[in-house]
Amino acid sequence: MQLKALTRTISVAAFLGATALTTSVAAQEPKTVTGGFDVGPGGFQGNFNPLAATGGFTWLNVYFEPLVNYTADLTAIEGALATEYSINADKTEYTFKLAKETWHDGKPFTSKDVKFTVELAKNGETGTVFAARLNAVSSVETPDERTAIIKLSRPDAGFLATLTKLMILPEHALAGTTPKELATSTWWATKPVGTGPFKFKQYVTDQYVELVADDDYRLGRPKVDRVINRYFKNTAAAVAALRAGEIQFTYVEPDDVSAFRDNKGFHVIEGQSFVVNYLGFNQQVPLWKDVRVRQAVMHAIDRQAIIDSLYGGAATVANCGYVAKQLVPEGLSPYQYDPAKAKSLLAEAGWDKINGNKPITWLTYYNTPQAANVMAAVQAMLAQVGINVVPRVVDTPTYNGIIYAGNPDFNQFPLVYAGLQNGPDPSGLNIGLNAAQKPPAGANFLRIDMPELTKAFDTALAETNPQQLNARYQDVCKAMNTNLPWATMWVANRYGVASAKLKDFVWVPAPAGGPYNAHPEKWSIEK
Amino acid sequence: MLSYILRRLGTGLLMLVALSMLVFILLRVAPGDPIDAYVNPNVAMSQAEMEALRTRLGLDQPLPIQYLAWLQAAVTGDLGYSIQRNGVRVLPLVLERIGPTILLMAAGLAIAIVTGIAAGILSAVRRNSPTDIGFSVVAFFGISSPAFLTAILGLYLFSVVLRWAPSGGMLTPGAPFSAGDLLSHLILPACLLSIGHAALIMRYMRASLLEVLNQDYVRTARAKGVKESWVIMKHAVRNALLPVVTLIGSTVGIAVGGAIFIESVFNWPGMGLLLINAVDTRDYPVIMGATLIIGACVIVVNLLTDIAYAAVDPRIQVA
């Protein structure tokens, strides 16, 4: 009896608390869209520096803008801060006509800012991840305030795609800071100034980031007053908040989709991830020198079975870095699931002498339950042929800290489970596989140095004839398939769920969060 | 009394020094160059400047001297810089997290004390009745269930299914501060945090009260015809509370532990979440700074309970 009274008291108290909450929200609140924009593999919670961003572009693009951007279906590149652009015949000169826009602090945006940003992004001292990708840039010219001309020393087929990720930064706010200080400046998380439809208001540590509408945005004042990006320790917590009605949008795991599919209150958004998942072989450890060992790994893993069961069929087997039809040539080795062949390949290579049954750390930043299941399945399959891998899951900052360390300890990541963007622009794989892209220059942290592959990439990137481009990338695919710098696994679909209250909301599961023209100024929300 | 307090203060201070030694040693055992903790990542430093800093910080000195230098810096509030968070200083980072944790723990403890003592009294008074057995069973389950499991289930039931309380955080993002908002975020984690504690307090209260009720003076009071409820409230409960007060004081440390799980599940921006994130990213300066501050808090709380106990119980001066 007392217990009943007790529970009643508690529930009444809880109810009072809940009503207090709902009334406070209802009291003429500004229109707010709240979401978990940095949840999932495309997000990057806690990073505010676009020069150091390896993900999280969906969110950064709400208050910063690049010159050009992908369309929301990720099929073409269109203007953003540049209203139009033209490219000369030998693909070495890009001319941008700039939009009339003011920075959030009221200062005008000019071509000087473009020059400043490109030069900053080329300067390795800023901790930029663009230095290598902008290698071809020889100069930036600013004939007038509304025109910027970027000159390249050689054609670069991936240049426009790189520019979509380069958020333009305000010269007037940052010129006073040395490039080295910029790398870790608190400016990014306290008072950043951009040109996007929303302006930065505040970051409450580990809780959320709040943006407010930019009243004089050139494409019209945003329809909602605020956009809030809530931080979650994991996708499960974000899904709980979505179901509790506290947020209107989040990335979700494939497992969660079924719970939302039949629910009228939510829309499920499905899209190709454009990310190829792979087991990366660290070339600095002696384990993987023999190509037969790498082939054995491919043969040991039943990729189709994993896709059918753990991905519910929503993934495509990858035999090289690409799965798009126009990029995959005939005659690739399909590396059929064949444990016996894997064993004999290992025996030929002398695996017993190379490593035998000793545990091999398998590092990953994929910390989702689904990834854990996939890794458990792969681990069991590899164990069958005598390769003993032990998964080690860390969060993204730790992962980056380990693989990009100035003096890395290669034994901490002899094998990784990771993903890299293979589209919409196929040149995305270059930074992870080209021998010229070893850190600190690029993202080839596995120190892959395979001349045939490097040459294939260099040829493809220098190709100026659009008709030949696909054939060049087919060569890259072929080289990957033969040399196996990675054991390529699959390209999976990814999902987001948005509340039915959101109107004109655009989100796609783009790799690294895009960016793409999501037009946040058009998002609106019903009461 | 005064000399007792002074003596306790003295040992408290000694403990703090010893704790700092422990933290220092752990900091040195931790992987990585200790100098990384002191270099503000915002400031570009040359190799020569690093060496100069190393000398100034005494990192080229033998360990005991290093310890004294570190202690001096720590006393003046210099706990170094976070490795992972854009060069934020450790001390303010830790300090801003103390408030939310204290709020959560105080609320949880308050609920636990009230429900635990009330249930304990009821159980003892109605010994072996269905009420007593019911409370005891609940208490046993409360002690035997891991905090994180009750936290997850509570979150799911009350936030996702019933929508009575928010699913996490301390305040509604972007909303102006209001006490109601804070309360609505606080009540669920605080209740869940209190479960294990309430169970412990209830069992102690019950046992302690049963013992007191058996003692002579209570029997005398009863024999003198004093009203039963008066006997219980005035004489027995007061005396039975003494050991329970010590229990509460000595379990503050355990409450901090429980709070960590609750903070992790509810994304409550307290010390626990800070510490878990710091451990996840191996941000040693933050780990050590947080540990030092938490340890200091526990020492102070223990000190205060000891003094409070001395004030309540005159016998302590003799002991």
Next chain:
Amino acid sequence: MSAAVAILGSSKGPTARALGRFVTNRLALAGLVVLIAILIAILTYPLWWAYTPNQIDLRALNKGPSAGHWFGTDGVGRDVFARLMQGGRVSLLVAVISVGISLVIGFLVGAISAFSGRLADGAIMRLVDLAMTLPPVILLLVLASIVGTGIVPTIAVISLLSWPVLSRMVRARLLELRERDFVVAARGMGAGMRHLLFRHGLPNCIDILVVYATLQIANAILLEAGLSFLGLGIAPPEASWGNMLNAARSTSVLEQYVWQWMFPGVALVITVLAINFVGDGLRDAFDPRSDLQ
């Protein structure tokens, strides 16, 4: 208390008397029976259970309980029952070994402190105070961040935490003993520390040790589960009750695949409950006052 037991009790030694009291405690006996059943099950399961804990089956993902898989399967088609049994082995192994270690440390520190001079005693006790200052979970996190994950680090971390309370109880008990005639006599005859510790100290503390060990095992199981839940204890794919419970973080598992977290949760709570019952029973049994009630 029945007269028969009281008579039986008074004619035997204290241990036998305690035993007599213990067997009349129904709750404690029930706990013991449950505990023995659980122990037998997890120790012998490979002999009578068809599945192994890490055997994946991609054709049988997330299947509910059935005749083949009593407790269903998990997200990669591993048998939940087999993982539960293996997880129980790991959890109990970690708990028992770490408590064993902390028992040795706790007894030695407490006893040495009690039998040494005032100065050494004071110094040791301040050390114990210090070890008790830090909240266990915090120290656990800090240590785990330095030593990493796995069975051995988890054991090390838990055993380092559990001894201080015990050493205080041992010291308190032995301080009374120190002034008794036979100990004073033994000392006068030049008995060494080893003699004092094991000839006089140990027999007089046996009840404290037994009760403490029992209750502490329950605690250690919970600590291990908490650590593994935070991803700092036993790392998957090695099963432990804590990391199996971690699956409940996902709402889809929580709702749709109830068996994946419910069974480890129930196993954990029942085991800890049973140990707590036994521990409480032992404490009452050793307590001389309980005869008077």
